[in-house]
Amino acid sequence: MPAPQSVACNGSSPKRSGQRRPRRMLPLIEVAVLAVMVAAPIVLNNRPELITLITNIVILSLLAISFDLCWGFSGIMTFGQALFFGVPGYVIALVGRDLGLSDIWLTIPLAMLAGLLLAFVVALFLLVGRRPTPIFIALGTLTGSYAAERLVSGWQYVGAGNGLSAVKLLQMGSYEFVEGPEFYSLACVILLAVYLGARALVGSQLGLVLAGMRQNEERLAFLGYRVQIFKVLVFSLAGMISGVAGALYSYHQGFIGPGNMGPGLSTQAVIYCLLGGSGTLIGPVIGTAVIEILTYVLADIESIRQFWPVFLGLVLLGIILFQPSGILGMVVSTRERIGSYGLRRKGTERQG
Amino acid sequence: MALLEVTALTKRFSQLRALDGVDLTVRAGTFHGLIGPNGSGKSTLLKAIAGAHAPTSGTIRFDGVDITAAPPFERARAGLSLKFQITSVLPELSIYDNVLLALQSREGLSSLISSRTRRILDGGVMTALDRFRLAGRADDLAGELSHGQQQWLEIALALASRPKLLLLDEPTGGMSPEERRVTGELLRPIRSECTLVIVEHDIDFIKNLCDCLTVLDQGRVLDEGSVEQIEHSTKVQEVYTSRV
Numbered sequence: 354m355p356a357p358q359s360v361a362c363n364g365s366s367p368k369r370s371g372q373r374r375p376r377r378m379l380p381l382i383e384v385a386v387l388a389v390m391v392a393a394p395i396v397l398n399n400r401p402e403l404i405t406l407i408t409n410i411v412i413l414s415l416l417a418i419s420f421d422l423c424w425g426f427s428g429i430m431t432f433g434q435a436l437f438f439g440v441p442g443y444v445i446a447l448v449g450r451d452l453g454l455s456d457i458w459l460t461i462p463l464a465m466l467a468g469l470l471l472a473f474v475v476a477l478f479l480l481v482g483r484r485p486t487p488i489f490i491a492l493g494t495l496t497g498s499y500a501a502e503r504l505v506s507g508w509q510y511v512g513a514g515n516g517l518s519a520v521k522l523l524q525m526g527s528y529e530f531v532e533g534p535e536f537y538s539l540a541c542v543i544l545l546a547v548y549l550g551a552r553a554l555v556g557s558q559l560g561l562v563l564a565g566m567r568q569n570e571e572r573l574a575f576l577g578y579r580v581q582i583f584k585v586l587v588f589s590l591a592g593m594i595s596g597v598a599g600a601l602y603s604y605h606q607g608f609i610g611p612g613n614m615g616p617g618l619s620t621q622a623v624i625y626c627l628l629g630g631s632g633t634l635i636g637p638v639i640g641t642a643v644i645e646i647l648t649y650v651l652a653d654i655e656s657i658r659q660f661w662p663v664f665l666g667l668v669l670l671g672i673i674l675f676q677p678s679g680i681l682g683m684v685v686s687t688r689e690r691i692g693s694y695g696l697r698r699k700g701t702e703r704q705g
Numbered sequence: 706m707a708l709l710e711v712t713a714l715t716k717r718f719s720q721l722r723a724l725d726g727v728d729l730t731v732r733a734g735t736f737h738g739l740i741g742p743n744g745s746g747k748s749t750l751l752k753a754i755a756g757a758h759a760p761t762s763g764t765i766r767f768d769g770v771d772i773t774a775a776p777p778f779e780r781a782r783a784g785l786s787l788k789f790q791i792t793s794v795l796p797e798l799s800i801y802d803n804v805l806l807a808l809q810s811r812e813g814l815s816s817l818i819s820s821r822t823r824r825i826l827d828g829g830v831m832t833a834l835d836r837f838r839l840a841g842r843a844d845d846l847a848g849e850l851s852h853g854q855q856q857w858l859e860i861a862l863a864l865a866s867r868p869k870l871l872l873l874d875e876p877t878g879g880m881s882p883e884e885r886r887v888t889g890e891l892l893r894p895i896r897s898e899c900t901l902v903i904v905e906h907d908i909d910f911i912k913n914l915c916d917c918l919t920v921l922d923q924g925r926v927l928d929e930g931s932v933e934q935i936e937h938s939t940k941v942q943e944v945y946t947s948r949v
Contacts, residue, residue, distance in 0.1 A: 558809055559817040565806045568795045575755060577781035577810040577866060695801035
């Protein structure tokens with residue numbers, strides 16, 4: 354008697370005939386978020402403090418996306434992503450203070466380079482080796498972030514515990530980007546560019562390698578992939594994105610401090626991403642918006658502000674326990690999140 | 706000509722000697738079976754050859770090159786391919802993407818980033834899936850396949866990179882008799898493409914497929930020879946009648 358499976362898989366799978374391809378949700382969500390981003394400064398034009406809030410959301414979204422590239426797409430758990438945010442933030446603040454330079458075409462690439470190189474060095478320590486375990490990587494990045502925060506806190510040249518304030522304004526030629534709709538627009542353009550670049554990367558054949566790496570790293574090595582190279586590459590790119598975010602933050606706030614590279618902000622990046630939905634790119638943007646808006650709304654209530662870190666900790670615990678796929682996990686299928694890398698063909702339904 | 710030469714290979718796990726001075730020579734173009742009772746060291750030997758286990762001592766030469774200390778990816782690039790005993794397909798990826806991943810493993814970084822070969826490899830993916838009767842389910846998730854089909858997909862992945870030597874660890878484990886028969890049919894044609902080393906408990910399956918057999922017992926080579934020679938080996942019969 355022939356095996357039923359053998360018969361079934363010789364032609365088109367019977368169970369698939371007539372099956373409707375589920376609606377793809379991610380593009381709709383992306384368009385909706387883009388629409389909100391465009392409409393927000395128009396709607397909030399009379400509320401400068403809210404323009405500041407949404408600019409912060411856009412900047413921190415970059416940090417959250419960088420974490421998503423590491424964890425959501427590549428399975429690299431980093432608890433020290435703020436390190437690559439804070440250090441470039443300090444670099445551009447120092448370049449402005451000591452050299453008087455703040456031109457966008459010079460300092461933003463400089464911040465990108467600082468984030469990239471720092472992440473590359475950390476990756477060489479933590480990711481290259483026979484088989485670094487996830488816990489080793491998580492603790493290593495956390496330690497790096499903590500050590501940098503402590504180091505900067507005691508270093509007078511960089512302002513010690515007070516950080517660096519009165520950061521020179523970001524310039525484009527003679528034009529200065531001050532806090533407000535213009536800075537918001539600039540941050541949005543950068544976020545859009547990073548997002549499109551990241552989307553292209555994870556949708557490419559390299560993205561397929563990352564998806565495989567996240568599921569079974571050992572299997573990929575036996576297929577002939579030098580997994581560490583891919584890990585170092587993604588980690589370094591994520592560091593570069595964090596670097597841009599750190600520079601924008603520094604210019605926008607006019608300040609950068611030790612806390613901007615420590616475990617606190619690193620953990621916040623984890624929460625932004627996991628709350629929104631890791632492995633989606635747009636999820637971290639939504640997660641950042643939810644947390645930052647909640648923080649803003651509740652900041653005036655003293656009793657809540659006091660326990661805010663505890664609340665964030667509980668949020669993280671709740672997501673891990675009850676909704677590991679985050680907010681977007683409720684509307685986006687796992688299949689769509691992971692995506693398909695093959696070509697669509699006639700008579701074969703493709704999803705994701 | 707010897708494609709694989711394993712010399713005095715020893716592997717210890719703490720006090721346990723899983724392999725104890727194993728010598729194995731596999732000639733190019735042959736189908737070589739590894740048999741033996743449970744715990745005889747068959748899978749450990751295969752994993753040591755593929756690089757999953759670092760040997761305690763001994764050498765492994767593949768295609769004239771000493772690969773004893775080479776990491777798995779280097780062995781894979783040299784032409785060694787392993788199908789694990791426990792299926793390790795990527796369950797959350799489609800069947801198509803599993804094979805594409807295997808096929809594109811020799812592509813450079815720039816090629817992967819620009820997706821230059823995605824279209825070019827499409828034909829190869831479908832041919833591999835056709836061969837293992839999975840083409841109709843190319844878009845399904847690998848995790849949705851039956852156990853037997855996952856084993857076939859796993860063999861397709863191992864074969865996708867056109868290896869010189871294919872190492873199969875219990876390819877029919879957990880399969881129905883009919884699936885085992887089909888697996889034999891699927892494996893026979895690969896003789897023209899690569900050399901095969903196969904670990905299998907089903908003696909009839911391995912007899913019908915292999916040219917020569919090596920029998921392991923307690924981490925040592927008990928006997929070696931053609932299928933006929935092994936069938937008439939008194940040493941082998943003793944081990945199988947006393948322990949199996």
